[in-house]
Amino acid sequence: MRLLSAGGKSQVLLLVFLTISLMFIIMPILWVVLGSFKTTFEIANHPFSLPSSWKFDNLREAWELGNFKTYFINSAFITGIGMLIVVLTACPAGYAFAQMSFPGNKLLLYLFIFGWSLPVQAIIIPVFFQLKSLGLVNTLTGITLVSVGMALPFSVFLMRNTFKDVPKELRESAYVDGAGEWRAFLYIMLPMAKPGIVALMVFTFMNIWNDFLLPLVLLISEDKYTIPLGLLSFQGNNGANYGLIFGGTLISMIPSIIVYLIFQRQFVEGMSAGSNK
Amino acid sequence: MNPLPVQSAVNIRPHLQVRHWSRKAKRFAVVLSFLAPSLLLYGLFMLYPMFDAVRLSLFDWDGASPTMSFIGLDNYMNLLKDDVFLQSLFHNLVWVVISLTLVVIPTLVLAVLISKVKKGRLFFRAGFYLPSVISLAVVGVLWAKIYDPLMGPINVTLQKAGLGTLAHNWLGEQWTVLPALVIVGTWAFYGSFLILYLAGLQNIDPSLYEAAEIDGAGPVCKFFSITIPSLRYTMNVVISMVIIYAFKGFALIWIMTQGGPFYKSEVVSTYIYKSAFGMNKVSYATAGGVLLAVIVITLTILFNQWRERRE
DSSP: OHHHHHHHHHHHHHHHHHHHHHHHHHHHHHHHHHHTTSOHHHHHHOTTSOOSSOOOHHHHHHHHHTOHHHHHHHHHHHHHHHHHHHHHHHHHHHHHHHHOOOTTHHHHHHHHHHHHHSOHHHHHHHHHHHHHHHTOTTOHHHHHHHHHHHHHHHHHHHHHHHHHTSOHHHHHHHHHTTOOHHHIIIIIIHHHTHHHHHHHHHHHHHHHHHOOHHHHHHOOSGGGOOHHHHHHHHHHHTTTOHHHHHHHHHHHHHHHHHHHHHHHHHHHHHHHHHHHO | OOOOOHHHHHHHOHHHHHHHHHHHHHHHHHHHHHHHHHHHHHIIIIIHHHHHHHHHTTEEOOSSSSOOEEOTTHHHHHHHHOHHHHHHHHHHHHHHHHHHHHHHHHHHHHHHHHHHOSSOHHHHHHHHHHHHHSOHHHHHHHHHHHTOTTTOHHHHHHHHTTOGGGOOOTTTSTTTHHHHHHHHHHHHHHHHHHHHHHHHHHTSOHHHHHHHHHTTOOHHHHIIIIIHHHTHHHHHHHHHHHHHHHHHOOHHHHHHTTTOSTTTTOOHHHHHHHHHHTSOOHHHHHHHHHHHHHHHHHHHHHHHHHHHHHO
């Protein structure tokens, strides 16, 4: 009995400590969320108080004045199409690496993994001139294709690990029934890999939606900007208007926070899988 | 018992050989149909640009003129004599040291504490991970406001507490700018490491702790004698990722300081970007990029080898 209450006491202490640390860590986020409902005067003088009245002026004004609607559509296009292509190409490749034996299997896989450690900054300049010669600079098509190419090393590796975990017997039983590779892949293996595919989609969403360097280099006119790039120019145009900037910041961070909260489990599992093997 | 020569076997039944070859070709076509789409996109937008980067770095080119002249390794030689480039490289190293200090052990302690929670563990995991979900553009804009010398909450709080002398122009002074940026980077990235640690902690055999408790070991002793040795693999991953992130970092610095004041927060990637798109030194910047890639890939390989040797 004494032991139990001692354990309870240390649990309470632990919870108090963690809660205070958590408050401290997410204070910057709280500051923005609260601030986007306040006037700039309020933000400066009462940074962490609740807004005196919950006004949506900042959010509405940022959305309309700041072109966030355009940025949002661009981000959604690049991320949506990019995710689609990544899933359609990384799944079969991951499957081939995990389940098929062919000469050069290991070597090709290493080639993909190599791309994973290659920093984007090292190749961004040739990529820019490559797109320029293709006439794809400042187009959503161009940046989508490049984003996919750069997302593939990790994606293929993740799907390879996913398909490694699917028992080989399943595939063999499909052969006995006379199914070809593609049939076995589409109807038997792919459904088994669903959790991995969801994780892949969440990762790809986060990476493309939040990316900064590729849009900065490859997109030039404001009507092509994505949200992160748009936020930066919005901030530049509204220097001291904190309320407005916080409105834009809140709009920028809501989508990824929502996706994260919905798919938290897949996200965490995918991340542990990506680095533990 | 004389075995049939293989050749004659083939000659006797040539149709079998043909079928064997056509089966091989078919097999190749099937494998290719699985791999080709991803290989094509990856090759086109990562592998090809990498070769192009190496080629471009051997020329002198401003990005616009129709001709470029071959100059061999001159770009690399000049980089190694360029004070700003060397300073940038040094700032990357400072970044490595500070972020290793801030991340490796503190995040592990946090993970251990969260893993001890009986109810609400998932809530804390989700909460502490939240900063990592936000885009670096948002993080940069947000923290630039936090560090604002006049209206930022840090200086406002210091002033209110009567510690106004401690207030700084955090992003505008040469001694504070780099640490201030590393703190932001740490805030934005530690969440991933926390998740890795939590996953690693789950794999530790609980009987190890029970045995230690019977021997009368306290929490600190258990931490050093069981937790850290058991998590050696995860810690290696975390350390290597921290180092690689430190060399890859771009967005936060570009958004918050653009390398200033007076190059005091310049890192290799911001300097490359500036040289290529601001000063038209395209091939020179490309050489800088190749050097960056060499550094990062060498570090990755070294870490993998070290890890394999220790296992």
